Amino acid sequence: MESSRPFCWPLLAFLILSSFVAQTHGRMKEQCSLYRYKATLLKPDFGVDTSHFKVIEHGINETNVYPQEGFKEQDRIERLPGQPPVNFSQYGGYITVNKSAGRALYYYFVEAQQPNDTLPLLLWLNGGIYIYMPPGFSSLGYGAMQELGPFRVHNDSKTLFTNKFSWNHVANVLFLESPAGVGFSYSNTTSDYDNTGDRSTTTDNYVFLVNWFERFPEYKNRTFYISGRDYAGHHVPQLAQTILYHNKKANKTIINLKGIIIGNAVINDETDIKGTYDSLAGHVFASDLEASQIQKYCGFSLNASRRSPECTAAIDAVEGDIANGLDLYNLYAPICFPKGDTVQHIEASVLEFADPCSFDYVYAYLNRPDVQEALHANVTKLTHDWDICSSFIKKWKDSPSTVIPLLRELMANGLRVWIYSGDLDGTVSFTSTKYSINSMKLPVKNDWSPWAYFAEVGGYTEEYEGGLNFVTVRLAGQQVPKDQPGKAFVLIKHFLDGTPLPVLVQN
Numbered sequence: 460m461e462s463s464r465p466f467c468w469p470l471l472a473f474l475i476l477s478s479f480v481a482q483t484h485g486r487m488k489e490q491c492s493l494y495r496y497k498a499t500l501l502k503p504d505f506g507v508d509t510s511h512f513k514v515i516e517h518g519i520n521e522t523n524v525y526p527q528e529g530f531k532e533q534d535r536i537e538r539l540p541g542q543p544p545v546n547f548s549q550y551g552g553y554i555t556v557n558k559s560a561g562r563a564l565y566y567y568f569v570e571a572q573q574p575n576d577t578l579p580l581l582l583w584l585n586g587g588i589y590i591y592m593p594p595g596f597s598s599l600g601y602g603a604m605q606e607l608g609p610f611r612v613h614n615d616s617k618t619l620f621t622n623k624f625s626w627n628h629v630a631n632v633l634f635l636e637s638p639a640g641v642g643f644s645y646s647n648t649t650s651d652y653d654n655t656g657d658r659s660t661t662t663d664n665y666v667f668l669v670n671w672f673e674r675f676p677e678y679k680n681r682t683f684y685i686s687g688r689d690y691a692g693h694h695v696p697q698l699a700q701t702i703l704y705h706n707k708k709a710n711k712t713i714i715n716l717k718g719i720i721i722g723n724a725v726i727n728d729e730t731d732i733k734g735t736y737d738s739l740a741g742h743v744f745a746s747d748l749e750a751s752q753i754q755k756y757c758g759f760s761l762n763a764s765r766r767s768p769e770c771t772a773a774i775d776a777v778e779g780d781i782a783n784g785l786d787l788y789n790l791y792a793p794i795c796f797p798k799g800d801t802v803q804h805i806e807a808s809v810l811e812f813a814d815p816c817s818f819d820y821v822y823a824y825l826n827r828p829d830v831q832e833a834l835h836a837n838v839t840k841l842t843h844d845w846d847i848c849s850s851f852i853k854k855w856k857d858s859p860s861t862v863i864p865l866l867r868e869l870m871a872n873g874l875r876v877w878i879y880s881g882d883l884d885g886t887v888s889f890t891s892t893k894y895s896i897n898s899m900k901l902p903v904k905n906d907w908s909p910w911a912y913f914a915e916v917g918g919y920t921e922e923y924e925g926g927l928n929f930v931t932v933r934l935a936g937q938q939v940p941k942d943q944p945g946k947a948f949v950l951i952k953h954f955l956d957g958t959p960l961p962v963l964v965q966n
């Protein structure tokens with residue numbers, strides 16, 4: 460760690476998360492190797508950045524809009540290998556976001572199951588682990604194939620099954636692998652991977668969108684929403700702000716953005732990190748003594764310049780509690796064991812949807828040449844495997860410590876802003892999100908109350924003046940649509956419709 464750098468709180472969370480990733484994904488050869496070893500923890504690439512995010516104009520103008528005629532039909536996916544029959548159209552392909560650098564982003568687009576000219580367009584962005592190791596998780600491998608997309612991969616890694624709770628029952632859903640270096644997205648200028656950060660990611664995402672609308676002009680005036688989880692708590696509001704900015708500048712609606720929805724999202728470092736430890740202690744994952752020592756010795760100010768030895772010891776103690784045998788993305792979920800391991804494989808009774816080994820099936824499936832061909836992915840024959848997290852982006856140039864001013868700006872412009880939280884996540888817990896929202900000091904419009912999933916408590920919701928709605932999802936971790944697909948579907952439907960969540964009928 461550079462001595463001049465203010466101490467970076469997210470580092471602590473990385474200590475925890477690294478063990479989680481090593482635990483759950485560690486057996487993949489070369490896979491996400493950067494995340495696997497604690498040795499890499501000592502090379503932080505970004506520190507505390509308290510500057511507010513500002514739209515960059517440079518690099519976004521008509522010179523980035525390239526002709527798109529004819530590409531849409533080329534991108535049509537006839538059928539994915541092993542796919543059950545469906546009635547909706549799928550597309551996949553690349554959009555160049557910077558010609559001179561040779562930078563292109565991969566997208567996968569599924570139209571709605573019932574053709575309908577009024578159903579909205581919904582963009583999904585996976586964020587990544589938000590720690591000082593660069594974010595960069597695949598929206599195809601996580602979002603589309605394990606969370607909210609129309610298909611899941613069977614444990615044979617060859618055939619797909621239908622997700623009956625797919626969000627494309629209520630929207631046309633666009634999955635974007637972003638930034639370049641994530642999933643199938645790439646740059647021919649490898650130095651781009653060292654120059655990635657919130658700003659460059661937002662610029663590329665915006666240029667992607669403008670060009671995507673040229674390729675799919677029938678969606679140009681469509682009601683548009685942006686969704687995502689984890690570090691997409693940064694990407695989503697930043698992209699939304701950029702869209703508003705350009706609409707205003709052009710004095711016309713270039714993109715018809717109506718709202719955003721983010722889940723277990725990184726929005727305000729100070730409260731997010733404090734909440735992580737309070738949440739672990741509030742569950743059974745840390746002792747009261749450890750928790751009180753963390754509170755006493757660490758503090759959670761972003762300005763704390765150095766970690767004291769007492770604080771280090773307290774953090775190490777918590778880390779020891781959760782170092783092995785847990786999935787921090789869902790503290791109460793079964794974990795995946797390698798086949799042939801002495802440890803018993805997960806019981807077959809585990810709901811197929813939330814199979815903790817689903818990552819392995821997706822990894823094998825997306826690396827098959829016939830699958831890549833069907834997806835129109837990897838057309839430039841990249842030299843590395845497809846992976847769920849980027850091992851190229853080794854630096855992250857800028858990461859403001861908060862996006863709360865952006866959320867306020869979006870609300871002031873009349874956008875719908877929903878923040879949801881799976882209540883079993885050990886990374887960005889509901890406690891973190893509660894603290895972060897509380898720090899906004901918004902007047903409450905509708906008090907905290909349960910919402911209904913059939914006769915069950917789906918979770919809790921509290922609505923604030925100005926268009927913010929906080930929703931928890933009961934018995935879900937960070938990957939809410941994976942853990943609780945039915946509840947996630949109710950959530951997204953009501954978000955898109957702009958209607959309150961169902962009320963629990965009292966007996």
Ligand SMILES: *[C@@H]1O[C@H](CO)[C@@H](O)[C@H](O)[C@H]1NC(C)=O
Pocket residue numbers: 517518519523557558559560648651
């Ligand atoms: C394209 O990307 C390069 C970095 O690889 C950057 O220097 C250049 O300004 C970008 N061009 C545009 C038009 O954004």
Ligand SMILES: *[C@@H]1O[C@H](CO)[C@@H](O)[C@H](O)[C@H]1NC(C)=O
Pocket residue numbers: 517518519520521522
């Ligand atoms: C558009 O952006 C490019 C690259 O940043 C710049 O060279 C050019 O002057 C810009 N054009 C306009 C009309 O702003």
Ligand SMILES: *[C@@H]1O[C@H](CO)[C@@H](O)[C@H](O)[C@H]1NC(C)=O
Pocket residue numbers: 544545546
């Ligand atoms: C596709 O649509 C046809 C005609 O509406 C229907 O009979 C069939 O069941 C649908 N198939 C699927 C997989 O939904």
Ligand SMILES: *[C@@H]1O[C@H](CO)[C@@H](O)[C@H](O)[C@H]1NC(C)=O
Pocket residue numbers: 573575576577578
């Ligand atoms: C299209 O979707 C809208 C919004 O969900 C709905 O109100 C409308 O009835 C649908 N139209 C058709 C033809 O299904």
Ligand SMILES: *[C@@H]1O[C@H](CO)[C@@H](O)[C@H](O)[C@H]1NC(C)=O
Pocket residue numbers: 614615807811
């Ligand atoms: C694969 O899933 C099926 C049920 O769909 C189950 O019977 C079988 O045991 C699973 N195989 C492995 C290796 O997990």
Ligand SMILES: *[C@@H]1O[C@H](CO)[C@@H](O)[C@H](O)[C@H]1NC(C)=O
Pocket residue numbers: 710
């Ligand atoms: C913006 O457009 C509206 C019409 O859509 C027009 O009345 C108004 O004068 C325009 N404002 C500017 C600053 O050009």
Ligand SMILES: *[C@@H]1O[C@H](CO)[C@@H](O)[C@H](O)[C@H]1NC(C)=O
Pocket residue numbers: 509761762
């Ligand atoms: C950190 O300290 C500096 C100088 O003491 C102050 O200007 C800044 O506002 C502080 N930042 C935060 C996030 O408290």
Ligand SMILES: *[C@@H]1O[C@H](CO)[C@@H](O)[C@H](O)[C@H]1NC(C)=O
Pocket residue numbers: 642643826828831837840841842843844845846
């Ligand atoms: C792309 O294709 C090449 C050649 O088939 C393969 O070696 C590589 O693993 C693939 N990369 C990705 C990212 O899919």
